[in-house]
Amino acid sequence: YMTPYVRYAVRHPLTQNFPRKFKTSFTGSPNKDNIMSAIHDLAFIAQIKDGKKGFKVLVGGGTSIMPRLAQTLYDFVSIDDYLSVSEAIWQVFDQAETLRKNRMMARIKVLIDRIGIEEFRNLVENEWSNIGKIDPSPLMATDNIYTETPPLPTKPRRTPKKLPEAFSNWMATNVESQKQAGYKIVYLTVPQGDLTKDQFFQLAKVCRIYSTGSVRTTQEQSIALRWVPESLLFDLWKDLVDIDLGKPDAHTISDVVSCPGTDSCKLGITSSMGLGKAIRENLILNATNDPQAKKLHVKISGCPNGCGQHHLANIGFHGAAVKGPKGQIPAYEVFLG
Ligand code: SF4
Structure with a gap:
């Protein structure tokens, strides 16, 4: 519709x-x-x-x-x-x-x-x-280009005797069941929303093997692979780790969302990506095991326009300017709740 x-x-x-x-x-x-x-x-x-x-x-x-x-x-x-x-x-x-x-x-x-x-x-x-x-x-007719063929559930290439803890952590936060039995949605943790050109090419290869050949970007600055056969999750994770896209903790407190800010937006007042990176690194360094704290979302906009969705976060920041001794200096307004 x-x-x-x-x-x-x-x-x-x-x-x-x-x-x-x-x-x-x-x-x-x-x-x-x-x-x-x-x-x-x-x-x-x-x-x-x-x-x-x-x-x-x-x-x-x-x-x-x-x-x-x-x-x-x-x-x-x-x-x-x-x-x-x-x-x-x-x-x-x-x-x-x-x-x-x-x-x-x-x-x-x-x-x-x-x-x-x-x-x-x-x-x-x-x-x-x-x-x-x-x-x-x-x-309503849908163009052929949008018709997707899910991969058939096939035998995994790798079957480790004991699953690594890193894989279990990734499964806990980055994988969701589809309503179709045997298929999963896999979310990639993409810090700052940045992918290199090499990762793009490698991701294209990965999504042809494990998904439908296409991916979706999400409002949480993540990438979603749909129709991943459950039997191939470990193989997929290994291939994602090889291209530095197998990180856990998607949609948790350390998965900070930020707009481009002064990195590339001409309206930006502050470096929202810089703050996002600093907060993420700090949260990983001082990782919490509190399940409630892990559920919190941090979002940052480089100006009041709100492209980083700071209004929709538990902890939100938007870039602002305040008077300093030698003129205006960049600052943030903080939103809680
Ligand atoms: S919130 Fe402001 S700085 Fe960030 S992308 Fe939007 S307009 Fe640019």
């Missing part, structure tokens, strides 16, 4: 000159928010109601200098209606001329903040009543 949305939206006249950017997310999982739905302008969360497929619809989320959690626009919109609701929402956003006065405030969350979700819903329904049903099925 995301594919028809994209195809319908991309060249739609309404989406060509929005007041500003508009981010949409979809998830097929009603019980686990794996898309950060609350920080998107528009989010669709799959639901089934009375045997009918549809979505819960959230609007108006965002971070940056005005963080807002998306609010529920509808608890359920059927698949026959989600494209027409989308068009109605685009219409309301596009017509909000007041948003065009200040680029910094030209987001749908600002409109909803000003008029309230009830009034926003009224505006959407007014538009929606003029839009007929839009059937997504003609837009």
